[in-house]
Amino acid sequence: MSQYSFKNNEKLIQRLQAGDSECFQYIFNELVEPLTAFIYTYTQDEALAEDIVQHSFMKLWEKRTSLNPQAFLKTFLFTIAHNRFIDIYRKEKKQVYLTDTIYLETVLETEELNEENLKPRLEQIDKAIESLPKKCKEVFLLKRQHNLKNKEIAEYLGISIKTVEDHISRALRLIRKQVLIWLILILSDFFN
CATH class of the missing domain: 1.10.1740.10 (RNA polymerase sigma factor, region 2, helix turn helix motif)
Structure with missing residues (x-):
């Protein structure tokens, strides 16, 4: 014993x-x-x-x-x-959010920015935002267009901060995916 x-x-x-x-x-x-x-x-x-x-x-x-x-x-x-x-x-959630944001910004900066090639990319991003699920889109637009903090969005919509973070991460993932598909199609047309 x-x-x-x-x-x-x-x-x-x-x-x-x-x-x-x-x-x-x-x-x-x-x-x-x-x-x-x-x-x-x-x-x-x-x-x-x-x-x-x-x-x-x-x-x-x-x-x-x-x-x-x-x-x-x-x-x-x-x-x-x-x-x-x-x-x-918490560290991983911040890292995923940061990685998604950096990736999206990098996609936007892949070519020399001039009005001719910027307009189609911005249109593609707008289409991607429009195709987001309703609540996800609402949270994303409150964050990006109105510059609200996650806590403010949560209070405004009556949801938890974690739910806000989840919607933003999901929105960035879906936007990134659609923009990436669009870029692949553009590049495949370019090389054909």
Whole structure:
């Protein structure tokens, strides 16, 4: 029988604070699987879930000396892991949005900008915007034409900020796809 137990949480924390590596190993062995399963429900990516869990245990070890003896280790670890997932998710969402925006701007700048070749591209983008699903188009136009912030759009339409972000990402994806198809057709005509 193990000398360690979550039934005596305070004692576990005291052992951790003293740098007891066997205690840490016990905590790891007991919680690695349930913590990984918990994070996997969010990530749907086994490798990412394992990375987040590994990061969480490293944080536990780093912060062991400052742990509150009344803290619940399980709760502490699950909170660290959940917060790490949230940080990664927010960073990825911003990166996807930034990548979509940069891509769309790059498509617009692929040729020398003059009135002759700019007009058809702008017309194609307008057609792509017009073909967006109704709510998606409404959110996109509020963002682009009226320069509203996501929070303002959410309040105005009575939807969540996350829904606004999803609509904008979807709009950029659909516009990019249509403009890309148009460019491919133009280039294929050019090379034929």
